[in-house]
Amino acid sequence: FVDRPSIIQGPAASAVDPTTTASATSLHQFIIGDSTFTVSDRYRMVKVVGKGTYGVVIAASDCLNGGTYAIKKIAQFMRHPKVAMLAFREIQLMNKLGAHPCIMGVHELQRPLSFSTFDDLYIVQSLMETDLCRVIHSKEHLSDEHIQHFMYQILCGIQYIHSANVLHRDLKPSNILVNSDCSIKICDFGLARFATDQDLAEGLSEYVVTRWYRAPELLLANVYEMSIDVWSVGCIFGELLGRRVMFPGKSYVDQLKVIIEVVGTPSTFSFCDNPSARRFAGRQLLTRSPLIAKVAWPDVFPHANPEALNLLDKLLQFDPTDRISAADALQHPYFDSCRNEDLDAMVFDTNDPPETSNFDYKKVEPAQLKQLLYDEVMRER
Helix, strand or coil, X not given: CCCCCCCCCCCCCEECCCCCCCCCCCEEEEEECCEEEEEXXXXXXXXXXXXXXXXXXXXXXXXXXXXXXXXXXXXXHHHCHHHHHHHHHHHHHHHHHCCCCCECCCCEECCCCCCCCCCCEEEEEECCCEEHHHHHCCCCCCCHHHHHHHHHHHHHHHHHHHHCCEECCCCCHHHXXXXXXXXXXXXXXXXXXXXXXXXXXXXXXXXXXXXXXXXXXXXXXXXXXXXXXXXXXXXXXXXHHHCCCCCCCCCHHHHHHHHHHHHCCCCCCCCCCCCCCCCHHHHHHHHHCCCCCCCCHHHHCCCCCHHHHHHHHHHCCCCHHHCCCHHHHHCCHHHCCCCCHHHHCCCCCCCCXXXXXXXXXXXXXXXXXHHHHHHHHHCCC
């Protein structure tokens, strides 16, 4: 059913000497435009699937073990230390989370010949066909069954992440990858953190969550709890139901305004006296503007399943203490027809929790960052 996006057709790969190395795992090279890929010779390029500021993503077939994978190249990563740090944190966290059907993991990290030649980072992952943003804003019909299936898997993935005491912190439709069988994988863990990380506890964390999916407590009080992910899931749910962005704010104050225009002005909220609050303009909007009544959800989505709207309301509570958890949301009657008990029961093994990280990434020097990445790439999996 998915309207598959047109794939960027890059220039044909130019063959370079396939016997570049005599290492135990032979490497070969191919050229895509102005980018040279140096990867295991068992991978053969199929096509280019994406290009960005800092890298290129290709689809490649595994001639030895079968299957097709996405290979992302971050070129000259030491020239972009912030990007390299995000990649390092994402790789670390995905490895610690382990495997889950609804979460993007790392299939392989391409090993370089040596530390001195380690200039480019290659991340091999499952290849997905598109993302939820493209699906939502395509012309394809989305039935209630489709939406149920998408939301159920998203919540299963978030339940698993939260059970590991991890916050994703950047959930949005473009970070939900989708296949034509409606299976999904949550991706982009570069901004994810353990809930006990020191920078979160001190309210010092850097920019997080694309504005349209940002919870009120982030707009007003810099509060970091599992509930911020749940709000983002609610925004995604509303976007699926209405085929439009739920809260398209133009600034942080306007973001708060468009939220209140739908969910109403709160009479009180649990984080109103938060000591780390630093959003005075937003508080003025709440306290000095006329009270706005909550809009009835059937007026916003007149054709939606009533059970869907009941769940949406629980996900989009202004006060995070009133917001439903991912685990409780999975038990909602809306999912009775698509429930998968095995998937539903998957939580992180609490007998082997991921170590909490108080490592100060902000103080990492470039040479140390390269060593950290190299050690991670060379680590046995």
